[in-house]
Amino acid sequence: MDNPRERVLNTASLLFHQQGYNSTGINQIISEAKVAKASFYQHFKSKDDLCIAFLTSRHTFWFSELRAYTQDSVTYTQDSVSHKQSILAAFDFIIHMNNKENFRGCSFLNILSELSKNQSAILSVIQSHKNDLRKFFAEILGEGLLAAHIYLLFESAIIESQLFSSNELVLKSKEIVNHII
Template identity: 55%
Template sequence: MSKPRERILNTTMILFHQQGYNNTGINQIIEDSAVSKASFYQHFKSKDDLCIEFLDKRYAYWISELENFISGAQTVEERFLKSFDFLIFMNEKENFRGCSFLNILSEIPSEKVEIHKVIRSHKKALRDAFNKDLKDDMLSDHIYLLFESCIVTSQLYRSNELIKKTKSIVQGLLLSSC
């Protein structure tokens, strides 16, 4: 059996992603992790601290999966187009659950400053990566916004249709920029 902290994090990775932040209680995490309440609080001062660690681990997982998915791309254009294919792949893998960051953002009040800061930081890292690849702020931000909107709309409609259409739009944007 894994260590208590590991079990708590592994359980949280599933529950926060599948159920959301507000629908997942500390008692459920404790029970599903098979740890004591004292053990939980020994590792995490609060649910917010656990949420921050969840967001960090989820980002590391998601970015690693994205990088693996697009690793065979030969050009910047192909990297971007494959990134939209990645969204389709993740929707099928995770049953259109959407973005954990945006889901949690929609659940928490603005007073949870530290969680908001972590969400912004991870979203900024993705946005910066788009810009690094394209070296054109306007174009990279345009594609980044399309990418993020694809995540939200595919979750809303439980369909990859708009991702496929957006991929064609992005291809046109990339071709016209060269």
């Protein structure tokens, strides 16, 4: 069995993802993780600290999966065909995650919508994740308007697919990418 910190983090990850950050209480996490309250506070000073740990873990998992998914789909070379395939594979990754996670969308944006102005530490983690995503597209396409365009299309595809519980707009986004690259 996992240690108490891992049980709390795994439980919070599921609950934050399924219920949302504000709808998930510390007492529910403690109960479902089967840890003592003192054990929770030994590992996390607050719910916000737990959220930061969750987002940090999610960031690592999500980028590892994205990179594996895009690398398995194409071979990286300097030609535009491979760049295009990489970007298209990234959109396929959205479809994969939607199917795997039942269209729950982006954990980072879901939590962003629940933050208050005084939760700047959580906001900083979210901003860092999104900056890394922008860098991911810039690594493939180079700095510039095209990478920014693809990033914005990618983000909107995630949001719209969550909103409508459908991959239809992700597929349309792939068609757009196919035309602009």
